[in-house]
Structure formats: C-alpha cells, structure tokens
Amino acid sequence: MTQNIAPSPPPLFRLPPDRRPDVPVLFEGQTLLALKGETVASLLLRHVDAGAFRREERRGEARAPLCLMGVCFDCLVTIDGQDNQQACLIAVKPGMRIARQLTAGGAL
C-alpha cells in the first residue's frame, strides 16, 4: 500500500531585528524604516503615539489598533492615497506612503 505524505512545511521562526532588512516607507512626510514583513500597524505602534492613530466618525474620539487581526477597524489609515486601509492586515512595502486619519471620517 502506498501513502501520499505531504512534505512538511518549513519551520516557523522569527528573524532577529538586526537580520531583517529595512523597508523605507514615508509616513506623513517623514521616512521611517520598517522591518521586512511587519504590518503597517506594527510600524506605527513603534513610531507614533498610539492614542492618535485615527479619529472615529461620530464623536471624533481618538482610536488606536485594538485587535490586530482585522476585526475592530480601529487601525484605519490612508495608504498611497486610499483611505480606510486596515493597517493591521497590510504588510509594509518599500516607498509606501502612510498617513493617519485624524479628522472625523477622513484623512489629514
């Protein structure tokens, strides 16, 4: 009897930050260096005041990423001119232009 055995996936591991290539992105006119493979939310949480990520539409309250898995929508930012992008689900790319959405319902 022959068994089909799927090849094992590669082991999961995290490269230490000093071995991950830098990815330059533009955040509100300032160049930030992201780590290859990290999300926009991760980058901004490391570099930006987490209480000022965006403003919610009705009362204008400050919002910041909460779930980091695409459920709460509190991480919305503008990426390359497109509003309401979920920063926690989008990996950084070189040259990406990112802005917070600090006016109620829209970008800066």
Ligand code: FES
């Ligand atoms: S942090 Fe909740 S959807 Fe992005």
